Amino acid sequence: MSKPSHRGHWGSTAGFIWAAAGSAIGLGNLWKFPYIMGSNGGVWFLVAYLVIVVLMGMPIMLTEMAIGRASHRNPVGAFAAQDRRAAPIGVMGVVAAFVILSYYSVIGGWVVKFFVSFLTKGASPEFGVFIARPVEPLLWHGVFLAGSVAVCWHGVNGGIERASRYMMPALFVLLGLMVVRAVTLPGSVAGLRFMFHPGTSEFSWTSIPAALGQVFFSLSLGMGAMVTYGSYLRPEARLVRKAVIVPLLDTACAVLAGLAIFPTVFALGRSPGAGPSLVFLTLPEVFGAMPALGRTLAVLFFLVLILAALTSAVSLLECVVSFTIDEWRWSRSASLLAVGAVVFVQGIPSSLANGMLADWKPALFGGRNFLDAMCFLTDNLLMPVGGLLTCLFIGWVRGPRQMGDEIANHGAWPFRHYRAWAFILRYVAPVLLVIVILAQFGAWKRS
Numbered sequence: 001m002s003k004p005s006h007r008g009h010w011g012s013t014a015g016f017i018w019a020a021a022g023s024a025i026g027l028g029n030l031w032k033f034p035y036i037m038g039s040n041g042g043v044w045f046l047v048a049y050l051v052i053v054v055l056m057g058m059p060i061m062l063t064e065m066a067i068g069r070a071s072h073r074n075p076v077g078a079f080a081a082q083d084r085r086a087a088p089i090g091v092m093g094v095v096a097a098f099v100i101l102s103y104y105s106v107i108g109g110w111v112v113k114f115f116v117s118f119l120t121k122g123a124s125p126e127f128g129v130f131i132a133r134p135v136e137p138l139l140w141h142g143v144f145l146a147g148s149v150a151v152c153w154h155g156v157n158g159g160i161e162r163a164s165r166y167m168m169p170a171l172f173v174l175l176g177l178m179v180v181r182a183v184t185l186p187g188s189v190a191g192l193r194f195m196f197h198p199g200t201s202e203f204s205w206t207s208i209p210a211a212l213g214q215v216f217f218s219l220s221l222g223m224g225a226m227v228t229y230g231s232y233l234r235p236e237a238r239l240v241r242k243a244v245i246v247p248l249l250d251t252a253c254a255v256l257a258g259l260a261i262f263p264t265v266f267a268l269g270r271s272p273g274a275g276p277s278l279v280f281l282t283l284p285e286v287f288g289a290m291p292a293l294g295r296t297l298a299v300l301f302f303l304v305l306i307l308a309a310l311t312s313a314v315s316l317l318e319c320v321v322s323f324t325i326d327e328w329r330w331s332r333s334a335s336l337l338a339v340g341a342v343v344f345v346q347g348i349p350s351s352l353a354n355g356m357l358a359d360w361k362p363a364l365f366g367g368r369n370f371l372d373a374m375c376f377l378t379d380n381l382l383m384p385v386g387g388l389l390t391c392l393f394i395g396w397v398r399g400p401r402q403m404g405d406e407i408a409n410h411g412a413w414p415f416r417h418y419r420a421w422a423f424i425l426r427y428v429a430p431v432l433l434v435i436v437i438l439a440q441f442g443a444w445k446r447s
């Protein structure tokens with residue numbers, strides 16, 4: 001293993017935490033979590049979600065960070081350093097990151113377009129018309145991707161860390177402002193009721209795989225992002241605290257997002273939903289109908305989305321370029337230009353999926369268009385499979401002892417929960433992840 005010194009390092013603990021939280025906090029927190037919570041039993045779901053974050057999210061995030069830090073390598077090199085036969089797990093991660101980035105950037109482009117429209121014209125474009133255009137969404141995809149490349153260009157410390165340290169606290173402040181405005185609207189209580197009401201009947205057995213899948217997606221697990229960020233930690237960094245704080249920040253943001261969105265939607269008599277239709281159809285309508293501050297709130301909201309999506313995209317991009325830098329010995333700038341170009345091209349069919357390619361819904365995609373098929377493939381299959389393989393590999397092939405020693409910094413820090421962690425890695429997480437994966441096959445066929 002060559003010396004890690006030519007690679008970047010995080011400048012500070014807080015810098016790492018904001019960057020990792022930036023990866024975790026993304027569109028999933030803002031447009032998925034609140035709705036899943038509201039439609040799966042409110043507080044009951046929140047309790048189950050928190051239990052899963054603690055039992056699975058934190059231990060697996062800890063493991064991924066430790067795998068990265070052990071070798072100071074990109075995901076492929078990091079897994080290979082543990083055991084050559086494990087390299088494919090890293091390859092899967094890098095491929096997943098590449099595919100996610102290609103469509104994440106397309107959606108990021110939509111967000112930028114909406115932000116600019118609200119800022120300059122005070123109104124949103126017509127969503128269905130805009131995304132069906134052949135060229136314009138592609139240009140915004142390019143703008144968003146160029147922004148991610150620009151952040152990574154300045155390296156780990158000067159680029160990613162510096163950007164995250166401004167963007168993530170700003171995101172929390174803006175979200176806080178939105179929450180204040182939302183809960184002071186007359187009629188906002190209905191939104192709080194929707195989100196939190198203890199709906200025992202809606203909390204069913206399908207809520208558990210839903211919560212598991214959401215924890216996984218939201219924490220950016222199972223695909224090398226946390227391995228990559230962990231690989232830039234200094235050898236003496238304490239891992240356990242970091243793997244506790246990042247999931248807590250992520251969960252706090254998800255709940256805040258719900259508090260900002262649902263009271264507003266209900267106060268104006270609209271019905272909630274999730275995903276693109278919530279963000280690009282319902283909310284713009286709600287902002288337009290608000291008696292006061294609608295435009296300001298719209299601008300703030302899309303700015304929050306940009307910050308969330310950009311810091312996630314940066315971590316995806318870094319995951320891929322860390323591979324070309326370490327393994328192919330490309331320079332950072334050449335890597336970014338080449339990967340950026342390929343990601344842009346890969347994003348083209350996703351961008352056209354709601355226009356020119358709208359009718360292309362092969363049976364292989366389960367009747368979905370290209371964009372939805374890519375989302376499904378990565379979020380619902382590649383990520384849980386990557387997580388499962390990681391747990392099985394460390395838990396059973398490599399054995400938890402080695403990694404436990406790494407987490408304890410070879411005895412420098414106590415790792416008090418070692419036995420619980422090892423038990424989760426070997427038994428709890430694999431069983432739960434198999435359930436998630438099986439649940440996905442049902443979902444695939446249905447549509």
Ligand code: TRP
Binds near residue numbers: 029100223225313
């Ligand atoms: N966690 C991000 C979100 O909530 C999405 C995501 C999934 C992600 N996997 C990732 C982001 C890997 C960066 C890296 O939207």
